[in-house]
Amino acid sequence: MGMTMTQKILAAHAGLESVKAGQLISAKLDIVLGNDITTPVAINEFTKNGFTQVFDKDRIAIVLDHFVPNKDIKAAQQSKQCREFACSHCVSHFYDVGKMGIEHALLPEQGIVTAGDCIIGADSHTCTYGALGAFSTGVGSTDMAAGMATGTAWFKVPSALKFELTGKLPPVCSGKDVILTIIGMIGVDGALYKSMEFTGSGVASLTMDDRLCICNMAIEAGAKNGIFPVDERTKEYMQGRCEREPVVYTADEDAEYEKTYVIDLSKIAPTVACPHLPENTKPADTLSDIKIDQVVIGSCTNGRMEDMEAAYRTLKGRTVAPGVRCIIIPATMQIYRECVERGYVTAFIDAGAIVSTPTCGPCLGGYMGVLAEGERCVATTNRNFVGRMGHVSSEVYLASPATAAASAITGRITAPKEV
Amino acid sequence: MKTQGHVFKYADNVDTDVIIPARYLNTADAAELAKHCMEDIDPAYVTRMKPGDIMVAGWNFGCGSSREHAPLVIKTCGTGCVIAKSFARIFYRNAINIGMPILECEAAADEIQPGDEVAIDFDTGVISDLTTGKTYQAEPFPEFIQNMIQKGGLLASLKEM
Numbered sequence: 001m002g003m004t005m006t007q008k009i010l011a012a013h014a015g016l017e018s019v020k021a022g023q024l025i026s027a028k029l030d031i032v033l034g035n036d037i038t039t040p041v042a043i044n045e046f047t048k049n050g051f052t053q054v055f056d057k058d059r060i061a062i063v064l065d066h067f068v069p070n071k072d073i074k075a076a077q078q079s080k081q082c083r084e085f086a087c088s089h090c091v092s093h094f095y096d097v098g099k100m101g102i103e104h105a106l107l108p109e110q111g112i113v114t115a116g117d118c119i120i121g122a123d124s125h126t127c128t129y130g131a132l133g134a135f136s137t138g139v140g141s142t143d144m145a146a147g148m149a150t151g152t153a154w155f156k157v158p159s160a161l162k163f164e165l166t167g168k169l170p171p172v173c174s175g176k177d178v179i180l181t182i183i184g185m186i187g188v189d190g191a192l193y194k195s196m197e198f199t200g201s202g203v204a205s206l207t208m209d210d211r212l213c214i215c216n217m218a219i220e221a222g223a224k225n226g227i228f229p230v231d232e233r234t235k236e237y238m239q240g241r242c243e244r245e246p247v248v249y250t251a252d253e254d255a256e257y258e259k260t261y262v263i264d265l266s267k268i269a270p271t272v273a274c275p276h277l278p279e280n281t282k283p284a285d286t287l288s289d290i291k292i293d294q295v296v297i298g299s300c301t302n303g304r305m306e307d308m309e310a311a312y313r314t315l316k317g318r319t320v321a322p323g324v325r326c327i328i329i330p331a332t333m334q335i336y337r338e339c340v341e342r343g344y345v346t347a348f349i350d351a352g353a354i355v356s357t358p359t360c361g362p363c364l365g366g367y368m369g370v371l372a373e374g375e376r377c378v379a380t381t382n383r384n385f386v387g388r389m390g391h392v393s394s395e396v397y398l399a400s401p402a403t404a405a406a407s408a409i410t411g412r413i414t415a416p417k418e419v
Numbered sequence: 420m421k422t423q424g425h426v427f428k429y430a431d432n433v434d435t436d437v438i439i440p441a442r443y444l445n446t447a448d449a450a451e452l453a454k455h456c457m458e459d460i461d462p463a464y465v466t467r468m469k470p471g472d473i474m475v476a477g478w479n480f481g482c483g484s485s486r487e488h489a490p491l492v493i494k495t496c497g498t499g500c501v502i503a504k505s506f507a508r509i510f511y512r513n514a515i516n517i518g519m520p521i522l523e524c525e526a527a528a529d530e531i532q533p534g535d536e537v538a539i540d541f542d543t544g545v546i547s548d549l550t551t552g553k554t555y556q557a558e559p560f561p562e563f564i565q566n567m568i569q570k571g572g573l574l575a576s577l578k579e580m
Contacts, residue, residue: 024561024563037441037444037486038485038486038487040447041447041487041488041491044447045574048574049574049575049577049578050578051574066441066444067444067445071445072445074445074446075445077446078445078446078447121485122485122487123484123485124483124484124485124509126485138485138509139485139509139512139513140485140486140487140490140509140512140513140516140517141487141513142487142513142516142517142572142573142574143512143513143516143573145574146516146573146574146577149574149577150577154563156561188432188479188482189432189478189479189482189505189507192479192505192507192508193508219509222479222482222507222508224508277432364436364441364444364484365436365440365441365442366441366442366444370442383434383436383483383484385434385436385437385483386434386436386437386459386460387436387437387440387459388436388441392459
């Protein structure tokens, strides 16, 4: 029996000719990642257990992104602890305010991750890098500590679901509508412990930003990882960017999949996930009587350049509805700078929105847009759990940047074509 | 290893944001964090529960964030075990890595009622509902994981290598 793309990457990193679903392996890691919330716990475990050296200073990435610029004294202490650890171990990929970005936008952009890699990150959305054809998965802080110490991690080889994409997305839709549709279809544990492998003729039409967004939310279906094949578009993206040579793996023709879903991209419509689970999806145009208080456009899911472009196309020359706060957060400093240079920031400000430097901030109810009792937000983020963005009675509706921007203008949930 | 306590029951998809809301994650201090365990779904949990008490929940317990703070607060406030129909994979991994006992058992999760007194034998995976007199057999851990638990978690087991 052949192997899936994920299984091939895991076999190669475990030094095995082949692996099969369910097998427990120890795999070599190309990158170990942490952020300002998860790294302090990892550092404490690392130190407490007597480790004094990291396995490779060039294979560790520490990105301060959740609560920076620091929201309070405690958050500042956590950043300080990360900074001191990174400095004392000469961690090459340490990103602080001024250079940082939201980790899952930053690592691909800076070429720190590449095709064929085996990556763990102490952040659940580490699955994002599957868009480059890497095996990448979220873990906790203890796994991060073990990864930093040994350069290896244990895995149970996952079985897989195949998503065969056909056709081409309508112009008003993007990767977010695809992944929300899929989560709505299979549920928040529909891919539990499994790989989601995306394939088919429709892949070619998806941009890298679409693919990064789709893999980013694989965890919201419970998946271990999401992964795309490497094609010309991937190679073009990685060209001159990645510091290590990409390695291209392809699934065997006789690879085993537990189930195959065929998704016609041309049938995808603007989609919104209603509170309080990402699986509660509905077509955006059926929710037009839901009034909102806030819009957030940003996050590791949708803070990339194409997301900013979508927001700009909608907001340019228009005005945010009275009573709505519109918060736009480019995910990295490079994207932020480009938004300034292209005049997007001026257009956003003229529309009545605000533009923040990169931060995860409001996505997890940290700061920079926390919701009050009973308030509603349309957000391009990834989770709409109870209390996720603030008060336990507040509500988050997950949507694409185009839908979020359209909603900011009307003050209610609005499909992009309506404005 | 055994535990015994009263049951607190929760539904499907208990996520890490309700187990420990991110607004408290500006510290890694376990005792401080544990004061807020389950705050957004059951604010009375930390005051009503007694050490050894047991959480029983449905499918996909611990979904969402990778924050290890989630199993850590459940452990730190004295919870004896979480029994669920299934666990989200990062939570499952984190719980094992830090030595927070968890068990998968669909029948137990369906039938055990809030307030029941339950005893668990982790060596055999037998869950006994002392209130109803029924017993259940939990899914055993793979041997690799059992060894890790016996050695005191992931990092302790690495030190032995």
